[in-house]
Amino acid sequence: MEILSDVHWIEGVTANTYLILGDQTTLIDTGTPGKQENILNYLQNVLKGKPEDIKTIVLTHHHMDHTGSLYELKKITNAEVAAYKDDVDIISGEKPSSDPIYMRFVSRLMATFTSYKFIKPDIGLQENDMVDNYRVIHTPGHTPGSIALYNSDNGVIFVGDTLTYDGNKVGGLPSFLINDREALKKSVKKISDFNPRIMLSGHGKPLIEDTSEMIKDFYNTL
Ligand SMILES: [Zn+2]
Structure with a gap:
């Protein structure tokens, strides 16, 4: 679905994924395992693009509902893979995550049942790095290496799982999915201080009206 002419939301891949059409095409997150065709079909059929455009x-x-189809998409597109520097070794499978033990258990189960293959990101991002016209904002809390991506020209912010929007109000994830509550609060404040115009999250719906007010309202509940 078109959010802006150069920002598209691909539905139906469990964790939301997005395509940015700039000087080059950038994919944000890859959904659960086996969703590569959904993403490439959107690119080819709706945007009339080619896999190698990404x-x-x-x-x-690093969560698997965001990295699930990464291995296949990297193989097909040969794109450079970027993640926050602290998450690189978790995504590659070289380092265990700091998730609660039951979360790691669920991830391992999902990996086994889906024949998930680990892959090492090419780029370890840092705060204020630029990806296309989007600034990398480190937003720990849900996971230590969570990031948001913000474009001050169009006011779009991608927030991963730090915030959600259910079509009614902005919220966070359930408390058992919060790695560090204090860090999360600071991250929400950081996002809120940009006064974004459009918030695109990993779960839920795009938020395109009263965005910064609704994020502030949520922050005040933390
Ligand atoms: Zn997550």
Whole structure:
């Protein structure tokens, strides 16, 4: 679905994924395992693009509903894969995550049942790095290496799982999915201080009206 002419939301891949059409095409997150065809079909059928148009794949954090189809998409597109520097070794499978033990158990189960293949990101991002016209904002809390991506020209912010929008109000994820509550609060404040115009999250719906007010309202509940 078109959010802006150069920002598209691909529905039906469990965790939302997005395509940015700039000087080059950038994919944000890759959905659960086996969703590569959904993403490439959208690119080819709706945008009339080619898989190799995707030059960069950015991961908002290491969770498998965001990295699930990464291996296949990297193989097909040969895009450079970027994630926050602290998440690189978790995404590659070299380092365990700091998720609660039951979350790691669920991830391992999902990996086994889907024949998930780990892959090492090419780029370890840092705060204020630029991906296309989007600034990398480190937003720990849901996971230590979570990031948001913000474009001050169009006011779009991709927030990964730090915030959600259910069509009614802005919220966060359930408390068992919060790695560090204090860090999360600071991250929400950081996002809120940009006064974004459009918030695109990993779960839920695009938020395109009263965005910064609704994020502030949520922050005040934390
Ligand atoms: Zn997550």
